[in-house]
Amino acid sequence: MPPRNQWKRVPSANPDGFTFERPLGHIEQVFYWDMVLHRTADILRDAEVEVDSSLRGRALSPSTLKWAWATLKQRYPLLGASVEERSQDDIVFAVDPARLLVASPVEVAIENAHSIQEVDESVGRMLNGCSPLSNDLLACVRILERTDDPTRVHILIHSSHVISDETALNTLVREYLQLLSDPNLSSVDAPMMDLLALSSATNDLHPDSNGSPARKRWRRAAGRIIMEQRRRGQVGGHTLPRKITSDTTQAPAYSRATSAAFSPEDTKQLMQSCRTNGLTFGSVLPILGQIAMARVLCKQYLQGSMSEDEWKFRKTEPMINIGPLNLRPFVDPQWFNDGGATNASLAIGFYFCQLPFIPLGSAANLSPGSPLPSCFDMFSKARFIHRCRMMKRNIMGFMQHPLFLEMNESWLPNRIHRLRNMALTMRAGGTPSRPGLEALSPQDQAKGGFVFNHGGATLGNLDAVLPWEYRALTDNGELPTRALQLIRTRSFLHCRPMELYLGASTFRQQMKFHVFWDGNVYEEDTVQGWLQELVECAKVYLAK
Missing domain, CATH: 3.30.559.30 (Nonribosomal peptide synthetase, condensation domain)
Incomplete structure (x- = not known):
């Protein structure tokens, strides 16, 4: 664990009586103020998935989709964190343990899309003015079911850059699909403080942190x-x-x-x-x-x-x-x-x-009117x-x-x-x-x-970190069957x-x-x- 774990348990008015807090690190502060400026730098990953028809009802039921997201929040607490700006120079992450146990309707929403064009339109709305994200919602998932192709579904993981990067999105896509395919993978056994320590700011993770x-x-x-x-x-x-x-x-x-x-x-x-x-x-x-x-x-x-x-x-x-x-x-x-x-x-x-x-x-x-030279003629x-x-x-x-x-x-x-x-x-x-x-x-x-x-x-x-197929055990525990197949993955960015x-x-x-x-x-x-x-x-x- 990091030599200087900045997370602290503090009293709170929530049902548990406490929350966990730490100040934002330097790069996190950069992206926080980006976030304040019209949600700049928010990132989104579209996972286009083919679903086995015999397992669709189980893998993509509303209860399964919410349970899987709640499980990810328990593994990666920043997904359920909020950001509190107490002053210009005092900005902290706050993690309420109770919020990690459930997924609210605003965190997991299921919608229809009649075509790939409608999927793209949904992405455009999320990035250009209709973002559901806020200081109290740093990440969410949208499930777009394709009515023009019932075997296809798009899983849109939308996140503030303050808690994630592309490596993080690879992890979230992979593990969300694994959980939807096989709920037996859901155990979260590590103590909360150990999980939080993995979500430390990079400026607290210097190898030379023990120096004078x-x-x-x-x-x-x-x-x-x-x-x-x-x-x-x-x-x-x-x-x-x-x-x-x-x-x-x-x-x-x-x-x-x-x-x-x-x-x-x-x-x-x-x-x-x-x-x-x-x-x-x-x-x-x-x-x-x-x-x-x-x-x-x-x-x-x-x-x-x-x-x-x-x-x-x-x-x-x-x-x-x-x-x-x-x-x-x-x-x-x-x-x-x-x-x-x-x-x-x-x-x-x-x-x-x-x-x-x-x-x-x-x-x-060359002068105007001349033809463009070949690549090799230029370089x-x-x-x-x-x-x-x-x-x-x-x-x-x-x-x-x-x-x-x-x-x-x-x-x-x-x-x-x-x-x-x-x-x-x-x-x-x-x-x-x-x-x-x-x-x-x-x-x-x-x-x-x-x-x-x-x-x-x-x-x-990405083939090295995102499997193409996600399998589930059959009811009698025999060889696993393919529940989900990742067909395509696309990244999107809210530009500066x-x-x-x-x-x-x-x-x-x-x-x-x-x-x-x-x-x-x-x-x-x-x-x-x-x-x-x-x-x-x-x-x-x-x-x-």
Whole structure:
């Protein structure tokens, strides 16, 4: 268990006479203030499931669905926690043991969907203004039964980012389906304090937590200085063409999502090419994103829809990326081995990287009206592999740094301060909107500080953590029968204002690219064009 378990048992007016509390950690505070700002960064996982008709009545009955969710809350108490904001600097999780024993109607709801389009519409409503989540409801599940295909059901697990990440959602999907298939898996024997300890804040899980106070202060100071030096050169930058004004960050994002899948054959070739060249797909994805974006930008210039001044600016401007990192393998090893590796809680950090100018090759001196060159004419395969290896070295160098955790935390206080001020301003009525503001040019956007090209990360091979089939014992205890089959899993994100996010994952041996974006800022045609180029670049550089 963590060397410093911050959970405390405190008196309460509830029937048990007590609750458990702990303060939010640093990254949790970041996502809490995101949550206050129009539910920004809430995450949702759609598990599309095929149900055995003979077991449907048992596996998907309202009582079973609620019982299984209550069981998950007992395993992972943050699912049933609330957040209490006692002051701007005193925000705590509160866990009432009685709330973990039952699932309320607002936590588990069953609805009909007449098509996959209606499923997508339900997801859109949950992410864009009709979220059931609140400080008193940090996670819930929606069961959408497909009337156009009675064998299909969609299980939507919707969560505030303050208590979960993608690793947590994998755990919740897997174990919820296991419980629905086989109720015999339901036992929760660990003491409450041990379960709560697994849901500790990552800043309480440092491997060096037993060091002297002086050593800890030195490590924090050194980590902050190193991070400041690394980020000092990250200025300017640009992204896909977008429409923003100086007021854009004050409006909630209109979250949009799209995806594209590779065939199993192409997926196999992509991964084999990465292995052959000593690459991880996490190091490849940002480079593919940059090349694909270079082609979108170049195409717009050649078609006459981008000015000469803007094109000249973009050709010499670096690109700055940000992405989440799984911190679980880097914190307290005992916590990790005791269950922290897959616990339903939040345990992420972030990396920042700056890429060189966009790769143009023969396109650098073309004029409007010229045809778009091929991928290899703009960027050779040898240079592509070199840049991917450079990205891998940079990411690995950051993650293997002795002060990795301190560096990761060093920028969080400023982030918390900025988000808190924005949230409190919004609560007070917000800054009056100023209609008619002119859109900022890419050059003007870069003058206001660095511009993220896009965020992004790969979720890896989900086949390793999400079984395709979930079996139940027959009534006479013989060989198990398949009760549920996981057909597809999709991730969704409530975007931040101006956000553009690229993800990748593999499930059922098919890699998929996911793009999430603020529809108030980016045109759908532009994003879809980028996604098409991403797929084509991946095939050209890795699958052919």
